Amino acid sequence: MPTADPFAELLLQLRKKAGRTQEQQAEAINAVSGRETVTRREISRYESFENVPTNHTLAHIAVASGVPFEELQREAKAARARKRVSRARDKEDLDDMKRRTLLGGAAVGAAAAAEPWGRLAFALSKGSQIDTPSAAALIDRAADLHVQELNVSARRLQSTVESHLDAITAALPRAGEHERALTIAAGETAALAGWLAWDLGEHDKAAAYYKVTSGCAENAGHPPLRALALTYASYGAPTAKRLEFLAQASQDVRGRGNATAAAWVLGRHAEEAAAVGKDTEALRALDKARFAYDFADHTAEQAWVRFVTPYRMDSLTLSVYGQLRRPELTPTADTALARLGEELPDGGVVVLGDLASALLRGGNVEQGVYVSRQFAAASQAKPNTMGKERAASIAAWLPDSERDLSAHFRQFAV
Template sequence: MVKLVRVDARLSQKQLGQACGLSQSAISRLEAHGAATYNMTLLARVATHLNIPLRLVGLADQPAVQTADVDGSDVERRTFLHGSAAIVAAPILTPASMAHRHQGGDGGQAASLRLATTAFRRLDGTTPSRQLQEPVLAHLRLAQTIASEADNQEARYRLAAVGSEVASLAGWLAWDMGDYGSARTWYGNAIKAARSSGDRLLAAYQLGSLAQFEAHAGNAVQSLNLLNQVRSRLEERPIATATAWLSASETLAHAVAGDARMSDRALAQAAKAAEQVSTEDPAPWPWMFTFNGAKVAAMRLTCGARLGLPEWVRAAQDEAGEAMTSGHEKQRALIMLDLASAHLVSGRFDGAFSLATRALETGVRYRSGRIVERSRALRRSFTSANKPQVVREFDERLHGIYL
């Protein structure tokens, strides 16, 4: 959220740091890793300078927050969720930065709604989807209500785009909970709302999101058909980040179809596009981080595991280290399961199930049906009659899980 407002206010990280008495690297760390591992006092200082309501960054709206000497461990996640729920229940939202004040009321509302959506997306990395689902759906209802009351077409277009983004997030949460039917419904709603907004780039993203979902669900043909539609839309407005993301999505769909040659070709295209992405250029979608080489490597690792090609995994493992150490624990657990699958193909059973156990613990902690089902699929791929101790321990843990 800090990054969104800073970019919108046309401030560099160095300028923001100087204004707040911080270094450029400190601002960079704050934007990259969030408040989960950051000093709350500094977060409050930055938010105050940017005129972001403290509740939008998970802090209580109290002066004491700005001076209290805390390290972040005492700020509970439920406080952030409670604050976010209050935001989405409010009839009128305050614009989060001075830069938004030049817009009309509807423009300010759309901007504030979008900031709240981004906050929920940040929370997804460290919060069970079941806890996020209710406030996100309330947020969606609020966006729809405001859109229905908008008094001009331009405002309705902006708010339709916001509704599309929230519906997409609802689809992601349903997917994480293992509710595939609801996930498809929400992704479909996101696509319809994006088309209503007139934003072809947003519509392309939502189609691509559904395509990724279908690929992970094993529906390669449907995924590739959707991605072809996405490519036709992006060709009208080529952006390096979007092109890299699309090629990586095609890589996964080809891997699910069992086509290693086409998957490798798409990976090369993704890597080439990622090299053209400037770190200073904002991503085409505010909730999407810069698509870099580490993400391409992580996709090679994932596809290598699906294709049973451990050499792909070995080649990508070091470069994908950034994704393995990211703050999004659920995503990290899924990559661990990909790595475990590669170990399994190579016959390294102990390493495979050691990694899988760590991933499973994350799935249980966040009640992620997606992680648990991927763990079950990994176990089904082990067919040896001789079960090592690490496999027996994994079975005992897996059989006792009921989400």
């Protein structure tokens, strides 16, 4: 067995202070680097002093653990020298004092709560320094995760998003001049973590993430971030609260650079207004949403708006027209089906659900049943909370001749 070393012990304690398993530590480091290069086995090798990380990997470990790279690099250099020269026991406590110092600050703060949102809430009150390349890497990674959400299932993406939230949380106490940008990136990541949790039926967990997203918005002075939390939260809020949340979100996304965000918020407002019979309000909000989306610069706005795709806008429009039994439903349905094509994205499952429900509500029963069967197959393959909600809605509108299909949807929605 390899002889224990202070640097190996330091890496072990940094991981434990962050409340991570070896596998989670590997995921956190990979979340910083944006590559799947470190494995659980490699973490084990570091902690048993079988191997010392390269400086490239050390930079990612430093960000993931919230400690200065220069100090970690210096400790690693000393460890390599000890490894070459001797494994003598009198060297094992060489850097004990330095280790205790290193384990202060961010790493201790990260251990203050058992869940990622708790660690983030703790970190928001801290401040120090992190270098510009590390901050940029964390911010870029947060943006990339919102893009991945378009094509990767909630179950597959959840651990990656939570690991990246841990990485930003560990970095926040040393953010320095990058504090505001990292706080915004942390809020965007927390909101995505909340959405994935809600999509997987973990509603209390989702609410906790949304709450800390709003905290990030307040700390950073960035209202669109609160709009993101409120609009996500509107899907699971009590009916009486939904329009209230969306009205505040609409205020938060006013101004230049928020057109795509405004399109989503207004589309949600239209959907909820239609659900409670506010026809004029719903159509006015939908018109504003579509106008904003058509003229938005989707690539130059906040990272999180990248999930507001044409599929999502189709889904919102279908939902509104179906609930209001508008004549525009049929051409809109044709456009949505053509856009989906043969390769159905994850977001397309919800579009199919909205399309089936809208057709049935609008009186086009034959086509509604046909699309309902397509939705049944797709939602079974890619289950999520929104899909289950659509299933319950479809079941309520299917004709008596489709009792078996209705029963299938009711069982699926449970």
